[in-house]
Amino acid sequence: MPAFDATLARWFHDHHGIVSSAHLRYLGVSDDEREWLVSTQVLEVLFEGVYRVTSTPLGFLGRCAAVCAADASLALSCYTTGHLLGLRQCSSSALHATTDRVTKPVGRGVVIHRTRFLPSEHIVVRSDGIRHTTSERTYFDLARHVTDLSLASILEQMLRIGLCTYASLVDVTQSLATSGRPGSGRALRVLASRPDGASPADSHDEVRLLRALRSAGMASAVSHPPVRLLNGRVVHPDMGDPRVGFYVEVDHHTWHDPSAAIDYDTDRDRQIRLAGGLVERVTDTQLRADLPKVVSDLLALYRARCLSFGAQTG
Known part of the structure; x- marks a missing residue:
């Protein structure tokens, strides 16, 4: 019987009850011990090589951590990052993630977006194992999914709560917007339609x-x-x-x-x-x-x- 020690307990506490096979080995849990924990229902398999400790309910943050643990190339994006940041108009039952690599599907309820350009400066790495796109990148990525009105509302909220500046949004959007790239026109149009020097709207x-x-x-x-x-x-x-x-x-x-x-x-x-x-x-x-x-x-x-x-x- 493997020891469920304080180090492992602390990991689960700090990572929403989620752990990968690689991190279990790093924490001193052998493959045989891992299988025993699964067989005794201490751990539950969520995705290939990703586990949840069953004493921790699987909430939104746990789902996010599990997707990130499943594939190191993924960064949560679009609606999912919007929800993480507390943005309005960003509800979605599926989790969205972006990668610049060719990867296999993670599992049900996860939508993978592929891009040729996802530099490290567009990704926020949190201490709880969650990775997500920056506010500026999220604004651009959401442009392909939402209406002009919703994107304008998201833009105003980002500015109001200080997630980014108008200048940083313009810089990132202009660097990403190309002819034929989904959302480029809307992202540029909504930025251009904002009156110069206007204070952000509240709602x-x-x-x-x-x-x-x-x-x-x-x-x-x-x-x-x-x-x-x-x-x-x-x-x-x-x-x-x-x-x-x-x-x-x-x-x-x-x-x-x-x-x-x-x-x-x-x-x-x-x-x-x-x-x-x-x-x-x-x-x-x-x-x-x-x-x-x-x-x-x-x-x-x-x-x-x-x-x-x-x-x-x-």
Whole structure:
């Protein structure tokens, strides 16, 4: 009977319950001892040469670690890296991984993408055995799978939470984008459509609304424009056209305590009006129920605001 010692237990603790044959040998477990652990159901075979200690439930991170243990050339990518990074619009039941080598299939539920270019600087190696593509590479790889709107939302979130910079995204995308390469056009198009110097949007609903307003004729709208109040404080509404002081806020019912949010929002809206601005509020539920109507209403109010300033819309 092989000893399940503290070193082996620590490995499983630090690697989501996953180990490869090579690492078992490194940890002092012989092949015969490994087979005994499998036969007594201490270990479960997940893929060829990859095992899970059965006392640890197999969750998302364990599945990720198992795929990486199955093939050292693989780096998790696309939706899977997006989920690891906490990005929205990145749900997928399958695990996605990319390699620059010819490899055999890993197993069910794993989608392998092959590329001719996957340098080490595009891969993050974690201490828990998980390897995944960088944020910039993930942005480019996702472009082949998602719509322009979803990719724009992912881009805004990456910038908002500091995963990368706009400049680093442009650098990596331009280095990867070639004629005929899946996702190249979308990745470049979404980057180019972002207004210069705009602050990142907070939510997918904000991205949807801003893109819809700009497409409908509010071309000068930007995300989080600065508004200086009479007391000197600078606030940033969700979006708006600062030329005419027209701003839009998207209220998310699940984000705040209702009473505290109402008090804060009411006071801030009043301060913006005192500074000469106009704030219109919409809710996330309204956007999801009838986005065209919300856009039509806001556009009518915006045009009226522009007329009062003697300014052209756009």
